[in-house]
Amino acid sequence: MKTAVIGSGVAGLAVACRLASRGVKVDLFEKNSTPGGKISEIRDKGYRFDTGPSLFTLPSMVTDIAGLDYFELENSCRYFFPDGTEFNFYNDRQRLKEECESTGIREFGNIAARLQESRELYDLTANLFLFNSFHKLSNFIKEENRKIPLKLHKLKFLSTMHSANKKRFGDKRIVQLFDRYATYNGSSPYRAPATLNMISHLEHNLGAFFPAGGIYSIVKTLYNKAIELGVEFRFNSLVSSMEFDKTGRMATGIQVNGEYLAYDMLVCDCDVNHFSDNMLPPGIRHPLAKRLQKTEPSSSALIFYWGVKGEFPLFDVHNIFFTTDYKKEFEYLFVKGELYHDPTIYLFISKKVVSSDAPEGCENWFVMVNAPANTGQDWSKMVSSARSAILKKLNTLLLSKGITADIGQLIETEHIASPFTIEKNTLSSRGSLYGSSSNSMMSAFLRHPNHLRKFRNIWFTGGSVHPGGGIPLCLASAMIVDKEIEEREKKKTPK
Ligand SMILES: Cc1cc2nc3c(=O)[nH]c(=O)nc-3n(C[C@H](O)[C@H](O)[C@H](O)COP(=O)(O)OP(=O)(O)OC[C@H]3O[C@@H](n4cnc5c(N)ncnc54)[C@H](O)[C@@H]3O)c2cc1C
Secondary structure: OEEEEEOOEHHHHHHHHHHHHOOOEEEEEOOOOOOEOOOOEEEEOOEEEEOOOOOEOOOHHHHOOOOOOEEEOOEEEEEEOOOOOEEEEEOOHHHHHHHHHHHOOOOHHHHHHHHHHHHHHHHHHHHHHHOOOOOOHHHHOOHHHOOHHHHHHHHOOOOEHHHHHHHHOOOHHHHHHHHHHHHHHOOOOOOOEHHHHHHHHHHHHHOOEEEOOOOHHHHHHHHHHHHHOOOEEEOOOOEEEEEEOOOOOOEEEEEEOOEEEEOOEEEEOOOHHHHHHHHOOOOOOOOOHHHHHHOOEOOEEEEEEEEEEOOOOOOOOEEEEOOOOHHHHHHHHHHHOOOOOOOOEEEEOHHHOOHHHOOOOEEEEEEEEEEOOOOOOOHHHHHHHHHHHHHHHHHHHHHHOOOOOOHHHHEEEEEEEOHHHHHHHHOOHHHOOOOEOOOOOOHHHHOEOOEEOOEEEEEEOOOOEOOOOOHHHHHHHHHHHHHHHHHHHHHHOOO
16 A cells, blocks of 8 residues: 655654554655654754744653653743742642742642543543544444543533633632643633643643653654654655546545656645645545635744843743733734734743753743734734843843843844744644634534545544644544554455
8 A cells, every 4th residue: 555644744754654664655745855844943053942842741652653762841831920920830749739838829729629620531531532533433432432421511611711710720820820721722711612621631640741852853753763664755845736536536646846646545744724725636625625714723823042142040941921911812812813912921941951952051942922823914023023022021020030131132043933934834724833723612523534535545634633733632643544544454354
């Protein structure tokens, strides 16, 4: 069975490895000159920056495929609240309890209860929602999933994440902290169903991890494994379209750099909107095209990669500086399509745990604010005002902690990514980070399936399809696709 995988994002690499390890002949086509898609790296003047993801959960999704050296972080994130509170979310419960006591956040009991709820929600649903196709009746009637309809009330998809958090926590700071998990799939906590409160389970019950060589080593590991398994890579190879047989249901091959190549099976790791809008030949229509056009994309991001001359013990690997008005910030992102003037800032410094990521005495700062999807805004103007707002906020915070520093003066190298560049580099629809948003009760049910009856030998993997975006879910989609293909092959093989 000759298979083409289109796109070398983490899911494309994983599915290529899984198929090749079962003896399938796989060619992987990538429009860029390097693998990884949204997971990439920049090296400049002795600094190394991971350009996309920074938080790594469920490492077993990688190590099931190939060995990866990684470790657990003691503190999953250092939070800076507008009232001056600094709060470390330690993964060790005793330490977390002490942190709550020393910061006057009297929520330890509620945090523990919430994390237990997230665990139960995850245990109840992961098998059906995350690790199997959600669009096959046979998965719903499996023994282990039969209990779900009886426990529908536990899924809490009728209330929003924010309302559930407000109900659970008395302290506004902890409500804001738990609301933030909506951004882990690019959604708004004021609209996303409370079911998504299960996201915190991954980080706090199962752990926040970091690969020893930085996030990009996940890509390197999968790429090397794919090579070892005989996958052939074709870089600088944009798949411009597919060809079909007379029935319009069986793809026969792809067009790449002006050449037609025949394949028995195609696996798309590209954004499904890109597939629907650009890769189908005239006369063949995606059956869900209308729905895809109407779907709200997840949020995007504006990122500054700064090589900073100086070291700041005040900061940890992951740091959040919250806005004073979270609700307004999400209104700007999803309703106005603009950046809020006082954005929540995320600062990631891998140098804290990977010493070679910046020269001695310096730090590699990845500074990100959530951004709306790209609808043609004037990004150069928005980048410039966001840069000033970020520098002002960080300098003011440092001053409030007794540190006089002008970060702008310490930047010796700078790179910038915006929704526009993310879209251009990865062909992700409107620069979304996680495919479609989960800003509605039905969003989980409406994610694009991994397979459509109309296209018999085309499969879909990656962040824009079921079960969703983010490294672990993309890797789960690769696992689902491989499993489904294997099952189909078994059915076809005469006994
Ligand atoms: C700034 C940022 C921060 C993030 N933070 C986190 C985080 O902390 N934790 C986390 O888990 N996730 C995070 N994510 C999300 C995560 O990076 C993505 O969900 C995941 O990497 C997407 O992988 P994918 O397999 O869908 O493919 P993508 O990474 O989207 O790659 C698709 C690839 O396909 C190629 N391609 C597309 N069309 C074609 C074509 N026609 N022909 C050839 N090649 C094609 C593209 O060039 C690209 O290389 C973040 C993403 C970004 C951008």
